[in-house]
Amino acid sequence: MARCGCGGGLCNCSVVAGENVTVGGSGSPANPYTVSANVGCDAVRPCLSGGDGIAYDAGTGVIGAAVSPAPGNNLTAGPDGLFVPTGAATVSTGCGLTGDGSGGAPVAAAVGTWPYPCDPDAAGGVVVCDSNGVLRGEPRGQINFFQVTETRAYADLAVPNELTVVDTFELAITNPDACRAATVLVEREVDVDFVLPAGAGASYGHDTDQMYYLRNTGSSTMNDAHTQTTKLYQYVAALAPGAGANIQLPVSMDRGSGGATYNRIQVFIRAILISL
Template identity: 45%
Template sequence: MIVGGDGVTVEGSGSPASPLVISAKPSPVTVADSDCITLSGDGTGGAPLRATPRLDPDPANLLACGPNGLTVTGGTGGTVATACGLTGDGSTGAPITAAVAAWTAACDLDTEAGHVYCDSTGQLRTDPPPRFAFYRDSGNQVYPATPVPTGSDVPITTPTLRITNPDTCREAHVLVNVDLDMDLTLPATSGGGYGIGTDDMAFIANRGSSTATAVHTQVTKTWHRVIPPGGAVDEPLEITGLRGSGGATYNRIQWGINAFVWVV
């Protein structure tokens, strides 16, 4: 007797009329899909094994299965379409590149050009733009007749101007310009002056024989300040009196503080 083992079948009795026929049994095949491949069939002649790629149905998905294999769709002929800021279609002859203008400055591009950055949302950003700000304050104070101080650079009043750096990234350069005018009453043979801080800006003497009233001249001074990123300063204008003699008095002080702020 002949008995078939696992995977083998035996048919017939071995006689001329019923010869032995030995054949293999089809073995069942277990298949399992993956995230990207779907498997079908059991390996038999009527149901051969077949692997089919699983494509995401999202409309933004550019991957497709063509007659020659997987391809990237979009654009022309399976290449990539581009929009503002990009050129090319992703092919060998036209790779995707940034659409840029020609460098026209006389200086060197590699050392003098700015930069481009990618922010947390994927947007392209450039260096912070230049900023400018202007601040001003002024006053016109009338006083009762007040003796001009006899000393040198004696403080009378100190108005201030708040100056803020409008940029939180870079330091600001500030051009501060101040102007000052003081009305003096000068009896005969008297004199008096005024200044800004320790600078004596004006001195006027009356060498005549009668009183001179509303004697004045406007003076100005300019200096530079640096303010750190996002910072602010209270810029003072210290107004002083000086060298008063012979009963000289003042009765009006006019002043102005101007701040020109640049961030580049």
């Protein structure tokens, strides 16, 4: 060993084994020192302790789960782990749960079989926990209805012979669903009273779409001649939650001839909002 005056199989260095350590050999090249650690369990156990939920026996060195004896705690430790003994826990399985809490029948969610051809990963709904800890499904679908009916009188105005919007009616709607956009279906009805002298003709329409034409082929005046027409269409595919819209119904007239006039327009505007 360097600087220890080793020679002839002898060294002047002194090596002493400390606690839990053994030293062997003489320090010569043929018999070098061998240092070994010999730490037994009794030396290690004082370094260990049990915390919350952990039991530690310093005498045997066994570490396990510390099960609280407080009322209502029915957790039991067995050779195969922790479980709730059958009948020991208060488990309600009347709705949404199965099992009795035992090792062989743990409590689990009661689920059904997906009966649809689509993929549940893509089309399945969600269940969430609300602020009170109650399970909630997706928001319920809604169908809402709005309508307006209005009649306006006119002082025997001449029916134009070119397509002209003579008056406009409106219905304001709001999507009351706070979660989903709504598809809006609109039904509109128009009824116009014409006064047609002999040989006169007149037409009315919704927007620029002519819906009704009447001509007097008789020899006397036709007073308040009218027919009600209806049109149903999709107004908007996705009205955002809480958003509003103004549905308009322009009433147009054309093909006025022979002194044709009108004195009344009655309209119905109905809107169905579907959010699913």
